[in-house]
Amino acid sequence: xxxxxxxxxxxxxxxxxxxxxxxxxxxxxxxxxxxxxxxxxxxxxxxxxxxxxxxxxxxxxxxxxxxxxxxxxxxxxxxxxxxxxxxxxxxxxxxxxxxxxxxxxxxxxxxxxxxxxxxxxxxxxxxxxxxxxxxxxxxxxxxxxxxxxxxxxxxxxxxxxxxxxxxxxxxxxxxxxxxxxxxxxxxxxxxxxxxxxxxxxxxxxxxxxxxxxxxxxxxxxxxxxxxxxxxxxxxxxxxxxxxxxxxxxxxxxxxxxxxxxxxxxxxxxxxxxxxxxxxxxxxxxxxxxxxxxx
Amino acid sequence: xxxxxxxxxxxxxxxxxxxxxxxxxxxxxxxxxxxxxxxxxxxxxxxxxxxxxxxxxxxxxxxxxxxxxxxxxxxxxxxxxxxxxxxxxxxxxxxxxxxxxxxxxxxxxxxxxxxxxxxxxxxxxxxxxxxxxxxxxxxxxxxxxxxxxxxxxxxxxxxxxxxxxxxxxxxxxxxxxxxxxxxxxxxxxxxxxxxxxxxxxxxxxxxxxxxxxxxxxxxxxxxxxxxxxxxxxxxxxxxxxxxxxxxxxxxxxxxxxxxxxxxxxxxxxxxxxxxxxxxxxxxxxxxxxxxxxxxxxxxxxxxxxxxxxxxxxxxxxxxxxxxxxxxxxxxxxxxxxxxxxxxxxxxxxxxxxxxxxxxxxxxxxxxxxxxxxxxxxxxxxxxxxxxxxxxxxxxxxxxxxxxxxxxxxxxxxxxxxxxxxxxxxxxxxxxxxxxxxxxxxxxxxxxxxxxxxxxxxxxxxxxxxxxxxxxxxxxxxxxxxxxxxxxxxxxxxxxxxxxxxxxxxxxxxxxxxxxxxxxxxxxxxxxxxxxxxxxxxxxxxxxxxxxxxxxxxxxxxxxxxxxxxxxxxxxxxxxxxxxxxxxxxxxxxxxxxxxxxxxxxxxxxxxxxxxxxxxxxxxxxxxxxxxxxxxxxxxxxxxxxxxxxxxxxxxxxxxxxxxxxxxxxxxxxxxxxxxxxxxxxxxxxxxxxxxxx
Numbered sequence: 001x002x003x004x005x006x007x008x009x010x011x012x013x014x015x016x017x018x019x020x021x022x023x024x025x026x027x028x029x030x031x032x033x034x035x036x037x038x039x040x041x042x043x044x045x046x047x048x049x050x051x052x053x054x055x056x057x058x059x060x061x062x063x064x065x066x067x068x069x070x071x072x073x074x075x076x077x078x079x080x081x082x083x084x085x086x087x088x089x090x091x092x093x094x095x096x097x098x099x100x101x102x103x104x105x106x107x108x109x110x111x112x113x114x115x116x117x118x119x120x121x122x123x124x125x126x127x128x129x130x131x132x133x134x135x136x137x138x139x140x141x142x143x144x145x146x147x148x149x150x151x152x153x154x155x156x157x158x159x160x161x162x163x164x165x166x167x168x169x170x171x172x173x174x175x176x177x178x179x180x181x182x183x184x185x186x187x188x189x190x191x192x193x194x195x196x197x198x199x200x201x202x203x204x205x206x207x208x209x210x211x212x213x214x215x216x217x218x219x220x221x222x223x224x225x226x227x228x229x230x231x232x233x234x235x236x237x238x239x240x241x242x243x244x245x246x247x248x249x250x251x252x253x254x255x256x257x258x259x260x261x262x263x264x265x266x267x268x269x270x271x272x273x274x275x276x277x278x279x280x281x282x283x284x285x286x287x288x289x290x291x292x293x294x
Numbered sequence: 295x296x297x298x299x300x301x302x303x304x305x306x307x308x309x310x311x312x313x314x315x316x317x318x319x320x321x322x323x324x325x326x327x328x329x330x331x332x333x334x335x336x337x338x339x340x341x342x343x344x345x346x347x348x349x350x351x352x353x354x355x356x357x358x359x360x361x362x363x364x365x366x367x368x369x370x371x372x373x374x375x376x377x378x379x380x381x382x383x384x385x386x387x388x389x390x391x392x393x394x395x396x397x398x399x400x401x402x403x404x405x406x407x408x409x410x411x412x413x414x415x416x417x418x419x420x421x422x423x424x425x426x427x428x429x430x431x432x433x434x435x436x437x438x439x440x441x442x443x444x445x446x447x448x449x450x451x452x453x454x455x456x457x458x459x460x461x462x463x464x465x466x467x468x469x470x471x472x473x474x475x476x477x478x479x480x481x482x483x484x485x486x487x488x489x490x491x492x493x494x495x496x497x498x499x500x501x502x503x504x505x506x507x508x509x510x511x512x513x514x515x516x517x518x519x520x521x522x523x524x525x526x527x528x529x530x531x532x533x534x535x536x537x538x539x540x541x542x543x544x545x546x547x548x549x550x551x552x553x554x555x556x557x558x559x560x561x562x563x564x565x566x567x568x569x570x571x572x573x574x575x576x577x578x579x580x581x582x583x584x585x586x587x588x589x590x591x592x593x594x595x596x597x598x599x600x601x602x603x604x605x606x607x608x609x610x611x612x613x614x615x616x617x618x619x620x621x622x623x624x625x626x627x628x629x630x631x632x633x634x635x636x637x638x639x640x641x642x643x644x645x646x647x648x649x650x651x652x653x654x655x656x657x658x659x660x661x662x663x664x665x666x667x668x669x670x671x672x673x674x675x676x677x678x679x680x681x682x683x684x685x686x687x688x689x690x691x692x693x694x695x696x697x698x699x700x701x702x703x704x705x706x707x708x709x710x711x712x713x714x715x716x717x718x719x720x721x722x723x724x725x726x727x728x729x730x731x732x733x734x735x736x737x738x739x740x741x742x743x744x745x746x747x748x749x750x751x752x753x754x755x756x757x758x759x760x761x762x763x764x765x766x767x768x769x770x771x772x773x774x775x776x777x778x779x780x781x782x783x784x785x786x787x788x789x790x791x792x793x794x795x796x797x798x799x800x801x802x803x804x805x806x807x808x809x810x811x812x813x814x815x816x817x818x819x820x821x822x823x824x825x826x827x828x829x830x831x832x833x834x835x836x837x838x839x840x841x842x843x844x845x846x847x848x849x850x851x852x853x854x855x856x857x858x859x860x861x862x863x864x865x866x867x868x869x870x871x872x873x874x875x876x877x878x879x880x881x882x883x884x885x886x887x888x889x890x891x892x893x894x895x896x897x898x899x900x901x902x903x904x905x906x907x908x909x910x911x912x913x914x915x916x917x918x919x920x921x922x923x924x925x926x927x928x929x930x931x932x933x934x935x936x937x938x939x940x941x942x943x944x945x946x947x948x949x950x951x952x953x954x955x956x957x958x959x960x961x962x963x964x965x966x967x968x969x970x971x972x973x974x975x976x977x978x979x980x981x982x983x984x985x986x987x
Contacts, residue, residue, distance in 0.1 A: 067621065069614050083443040086454065089306060093482075103483040105600040106607065109544060110344075112309035114438065125440040125451075127307060132607025133575050133592065141442055141452075152444045167607065172614075250640070 001100055003075075003165050004180035007053055010077050010159065013095045014051035019079060022052035027234050028241040031056050032078030032158055036233055039120060041080065042154040043145050044276045046286035048082040053161070057241065059200040059248035065186075065193035068173040072196040073189070075161040084141060084155035092139065092157055096131075099168060107132050115140045119240060119261050120268045121147035124156065136164045146272020147265075200248050209249075213242045213260070220267050229275045236267050296336070297356065297420065297461050300493035301427055302348035302478055304455035310344065310543035312436050312450060317342050317509065323430045324349050331423050332359040341497070341507035343546040345479070347434075348457070348507065350493055358417030365391045367409035370400050384409055421460045428467045431456075445470045455479065459493050481505050481546050484596055504547040504597065513542040516593055519550035520578065523591060527552070530581040531591055534572070541576055545595035552580070553609040557588045559616045562623050563707055569697050570615045575608070622692035626704075631712050634687035641690070646759040647808060650686055653751060656806070658682040660747035660799065667795075668788060670739060674717075677740045681721035684709065685744060688722065702726045731777045735785040742786050749775040754799050757823060758809030758816050776827040784854050793849030796820055824850055832857065837864050844980035848973060858927040859976055866931075867981055878941035879978040885950060886969030889962040898960040903947045907940040911968050918971065934975060937968065 001009070015021055025035040032054035033039060041048045054076045062072035081088060089110070093103060101108075110127035115138065117123070124140035138158040142150040162185070165177045175186030220235035243260050246252050252260065279285075308316070317340045324338050328351070336353025367373065367387035375381045380395045388395050393411045400407045432447075439448035447470045458465035458474035467474055476490050480503020488503050490496055497507050506512040516538060524531050541548070559567060564586050571577040577590040590612060594604050638651040647653065661682040665675040688694050688705035697704075705722030717740045724741025725748045728734060736742040753772050763772050783790055800817055803809055809816055828850045832842045837860045845860045866872040899905045914933050921930035950961045972978060 069618065084452075086443065086452075104596075105603050107594040107596060107604045108483070109595055110307035111544065112307075112311070125438060132604050133611040134607065141440055143440055151441070153440075153442050167610070170610075172610070 001165075001168050002178040002180050003161060003185070006099060006161065006165060006168065007077065009098050010095060011051060013098045014079050017049070017081070017091055019049045019051040019081070022050050024052060024054050027237045028057050029054070029237050030058055030240065030244060032076040033117065033122070033156065034120070034237060034240065035078070036230060038078060038080050038156065039122070039145060040229070040233065040272070040275050042082055042142055042150060042156070043148060043272055044279050044284065045152065046082075046279065046284050048080060048154070048286070051077070051079045054078050057244070059196070059244050062193065062197035062200050062248070064197040065175065065190045068175070071162065071174060071189070072193050072200070077159040077161055079157040080154050081157075082154035083152035088155045088157075089139075092129075092137070099164070101131065101168070110139065113138065119264045121145070121265050121272070124150075126156075131164075131167060134163065134167055136160060136167065146275075147269040148272050148276065200245060204245055204249055206246065206249060206251050209242050209246050213239055213246070216242060217263060217267070220271075224267070224270055224274065227274055227278065229271055229278060232267070233271050236264060236271065239264050239267070296352070297354040298493040299351040299354055299420075299424055299427075299461075299465070300348065300457055300459040300490065300496050301431070302341075302346055302455075302457035302496070303431055303453060304346050304457075304479060305453055306451045307344045308342075308347075308451055308543075309438070310540050313342050313344070313509070313543040314539070316347055316434060316436070316450075319434050320347055320349055320430075323433050324351070327427065327430045331426065332361070332417060333420060333423065334359065340509075342509050342543075343505055343507060343512075344544060345482075345546065346505075346507070348496065350496055352494075354420050354460075357419050358423055360417050361413065361415040363413050364401075364410050365413050366403070367391075367398070367411070370407035370409065373398065373400075373409040387411075421463060421465065424458065424460050424465045425467050427458065427465070428469060431469065457490060459490065461493070462491060479503075481596070484547065506547060509542060512545070512548060513538060516542060516548045516550060519548070520591065523550055523552060527580075527589075528582065529587065529589065530584075531578050532581065534578065537572055537576065537578065541593045544576065545593060547596055549594045549596060549598050549601060550591060551594055551598075551601050551605045551608075552589055552591045553605045553612070555588050555590065555609065555612055555616055559620060560586065560588060562616065562620050563693075563700070563704070565700055565703055566619045566623070566693060566697055567616065569699060570619055571612065573699075574615060575612060577608075577612070618696070619693070622696055626691040626693055626708060627711060629691075631684050631687050631709070631714075634690050635684065637690045638686055644756070644759070647755045650689065653755075654683065654686050656751050656755075656802075657685060657744070657747045659802065660750055661743050663798070663802075664743045664747055664790075664795075667790065668743070670743075674739055677715065677717045677721070678743050680714070681718045681725075681740050681744050682747060684714070684718070685722065685725055685748065728778050728781055731774060731781070735778075735782045739786070742782050742788075746779060746782055749779050750795075750799050753779070753823070754796070754803055754820055755808065757819050758803055760810050762819050762823065772823070773827060776824055777831065779824075780828060780831060780850075780853050784857070787854065789852065791851050792824060792853055793821070793851050796824060821849060828853065828856065832860050835861070837861065838867075840980055840982045841867065844976040844978065847977040847980065852925075855922065855925055855927060858925070859931075862927055862931060863976060863981060867983065873983065874942070875935045875938040876978060876981065876983060878938040879972050881945055882941055882965050882969050882972060883977070883979045885962065886966045889966035890959055892959050892963050894963045894967060895960055898957055900957060901948055903940070903944045904961065904964065907937070907944045907968070908964055910937060910940045911964075911971065915971055919974070922974065931975065934972065941968075 011021055022037050025037060029035065032052070035054055037050050037052060041050065055073055056076050057073045059072060061070045063070045085091065093108070096103065096108070109130040111130055113126065113128040115124045115126065121144065122142070123144045124142045126140035128135045129137040129139055136159065140156045142154045142156060144150055162174050162177060166174060169177055171177050175184060175190060177185040179185055179188060216235045216238040220232045220239065223232035223235065243264065321338060321340045328335055333354060335351050339350045341348040341350070368383045373381055373384035384395055384398060387409060388398055388411055391411050391413055397411045398409045401410050436450040439450055441448055442452040453469055453472050455478065456469060456472050456474045457476060457478055458467060459476055464474055464476050477487055478490055478500065480486050480488055480500065485503030485505060488499050490499055500507045506515060520531050567586065568579050571579050571590050575592070577592045580587045580589040580591060592608050594601065635651065638654060639649055641650045643650045643653045658679060661678045662675070665678045688708060689701060691704055691708065693704045694701050702723045702725060706719045709719035709722050717738060720738050721741040721744045724736035724738060725744045727736045727741070727745055736745050752770065753775055756770050756772055761770070783792065800820060804813055825846050829842045829846060833839065841860055841863045844863060845856050850856055894908065896905070896908060899908065914936050918930050918933045921933060948961065950958065952958050
């Protein structure tokens with residue numbers, strides 16, 4: 001099964017479960033969790049079921065396209081179901097079957113892995129899902145987001161698309177994976193992987209990045225004074241990506257690191273709190289919709 | 295009649311590391327609960343898999359035990375008023391017991407008469423009582439708990455089904471929207487939902503659904519399969535209890551399989567390969583004649599169908615992991631030690647203690663200082679200095695970044711590859727020894743000195759900036775490291791006074807301008823911290839508290855000598871013959887406190903006994919200190935004991951606190967001199983004479 005078919009299959013599967021199919025969010029980010037479609041929408045009492053593919057940038061993982069397993073940018077298939085359904089594990093396992101993975105022919109396990117993102121004041125409990133020893137999915141019950149208690153609890157399911165594909169297509173090298181019709185990941189991403197690695201490790205302008213961080217941070221703060229949650233959050237995402245670029249370049253010391261993470265966290269907390277307040281002002285519209293159906 | 299009950303909590307996959315403790319708790323709470331509810335039973339059996347915790351109770355009675363007991367009330371003079379009528383207290387008491395005043399009778403307890411009533415409570419039906427078992431389920435505690443869906447309960451993982459059975463009957467209760475029933479789930483992929491008609495059928499029904507519910511049976515099953523494989527292939531699979539237990543708690547139906555990896559990976563240090571296999575993948579590594587083989591053994595959660603497919607998948611995962619390790623290992627060798635050291639300048643060690651490079655500078659200074667103190671050869675000293683200088687370079691290699699538990703070990707390997715001599719290379723690894731209290735000390739002198747310097751810097755540094763460990767808080771492992779310092783000094787027979795050494799390190803820190811303002815507090819914190827560790831070690835060796843106090847009054851000093859003193863005193867305090875010496879020393883130590891700092895003037899001696907004690911002290915003193923310096927502890931105490939007789943004679947014939955001031959002060963000064971000598975051995979006044987019965 002090629003990657004395109006995998007994505008279509010997962011979209012169909014989760015769409016059938018009542019998920020809204022969203023598109024990737026247009027700001028650089030390290031993980032699907034950071035999309036406002038997850039991070040903000042999993043806050044507050046409104047039900048929310050969503051699925052989308054998220055290109056995720058991890059500058060420090062860039063390897064000039066030479067490492068068979070590591071990428072500057074990989075793809076995640078992200079699912080959020082709030083509140084988490086009672087049979088969420090079964091629904092997930094069915095999605096693997098839809099991808100042609102017969103559990104009886106493999107060894108599928110749920111191995112404890114608790115997720116924490118201090119930058120976003122977020123934490124959850126759950127597992128990494130192992131397929132014959134390979135971690136293919138992160139499965140998390142959100143307990144806290146932006147420093148606020150997640151109530152009701154969302155189940156977050158994050159598939160590592162390339163990981164899963166390398167298993168399904170039985171390929172050793174990520175660049176040999178078929179995206180569609182004979183077009184490989186290498187065809188599409190070799191050049192960007194190489195160039196982004198050169199940029200990240202050699203060419204990035206540290207001073208400019210430090211300045212950008214401060215600029216983005218100020219902008220986010222300014223926007224928060226006006227309670228403009230979504231634009232403020234975009235700038236937090238920009239801060240986060242800028243920080244990752246600086247970190248990958250190795251110019252942030254351990255102490256500074258804590259400082260930067262603290263600054264982003266404070267913003268994230270403020271945004272989370274205001275988001276919930278603003279939804280409340282609006283009367284939690286999606287909650288109303290839900291009860292109208294009943 | 296003997297009945298059975300079964301409770302099962304069906305959960306989403308439990309963390310493997312919680313299961314052992316959960317079993318212990320479930321058994322303990324169940325037994326306590328049964329006892330509280332007056333339900334005597336024959337047997338309580340616990341079951342657990344990643345998806346369930348269960349308890350089978352056998353030999354339950356039909357109903358609770360009845361209660362027949364005497365309730366004690368107020369004393370007779372309170373129960374009856376002056377007219378002999380029942381008082382309010384008596385009425386209240388009987389009513390409180392569900393009785394009336396007519397039921398009251400008096401009985402004496404220790405000569406006083408008290409009101410009593412007989413109570414009889416009939417036991418309720420067991421099946422009704424069992425509804426309360428819910429509280430046992432909710433009383434289990436876990437290191438981490440979570441909420442799910444719209445629920446507010448915090449539990450280890452979401453509860454998905456519950457079984458509560460008394461014989462064939464369902465015991466009804468509900469937890470977070472899940473009602474009890476008599477159906478359980480088998481293995482996720484091989485089994486089905488199944489009805490448990492009778493508690494006793496639990497284990498056998500589950501087995502049919504590919505679940506081995508008994509944890510120890512599951513473990514034995516894996517062990518046997520491992521042994522079979524071992525025999526079949528001619529391999530050695532080390533019995534790793536911890537890994538075996540973890541794997542047991544990750545599967546419901548175990549099947550062992552093996553896989554292979556490319557031999558070329560064997561060029562990567564074995565420890566890295568083993569870490570990848572064990573810690574990351576939960577595989578058992580395979581050896582033959584103590585050599586690592588390019589195979590691994592895993593345990594599948596399922597049967598042996600398509601097992602080759604599973605093995606193939608696992609091989610692929612391991613290949614990717616080992617390729618990473620190989621890549622790191624090769625890349626690391628392209629960067630020289632010197633440029634690694636440059637990198638240490640950018641890494642903060644602790645905010646108030648500077649960068650790692652600065653720490654390395656201090657360790658180097660301390661290591662050189664120790665080398666001089668112990669007067670080791672100049673070759674060795676050069677090695678110590680070089681070892682200290684490069685001691686942390688491996689912390690910035692990719693291998694250690696990926697496998698943090700390989701710090702030191704990778705240092706050793708890379709140091710060798712970069713042409714450092716064996717002594718220096720070995721010290722890279724040995725600086726972290728002993729890894730835990732009681733595990734081996736460094737074998738080489740270079741490694742030992744580096745380890746001492748490294749630990750002293752960490753301990754003194756951390757305490758200097760105000761991070762003295764308190765209670766259970768010891769985030770930097772200072773206690774373990776201090777024990778390591780004592781252990782190395784002892785194991786390596788280093789003639790080092792720790793008390794002196796600590797003072798010297800403290801001075802060095804002060805000169806460097808590190809630490810808080812209050813130098814006096816830092817000094818006493820550091821000394822007390824080490825004293826407490828020495829005391830801990832001595833007490834662990836069964837030395838009594840008072841003896842520990844006696845030998846540590848003047849600080850740890852030469853630890854091996856201090857330790858021997860402690861053991862000697864611990865023995866002597868039981869010997870009647872030593873009492874004479876003990877008393878003599880005690881009297882001197884008591885009186886010496888009154889001395890006013892003048893020195894002894896022999897022309898002021900009035901009595902023979904004074905002169906005798908004075909000359910005797912002069913005579914034995916030299917010998918005593920010589921023996922003590924050479925570590926001849928038993929002999930030194932014997933020499934010191936020669937003073938006992940002249941001391942007793944002194945006190946019997948001489949009045950110390952005489953009217954004449956000069957004579958009095960002279961006598962006190964003499965006692966003070968002698969006391970100083972005695973204190974170098976121990977504070978004998980702290981030693982309590984063991985009572986002879």
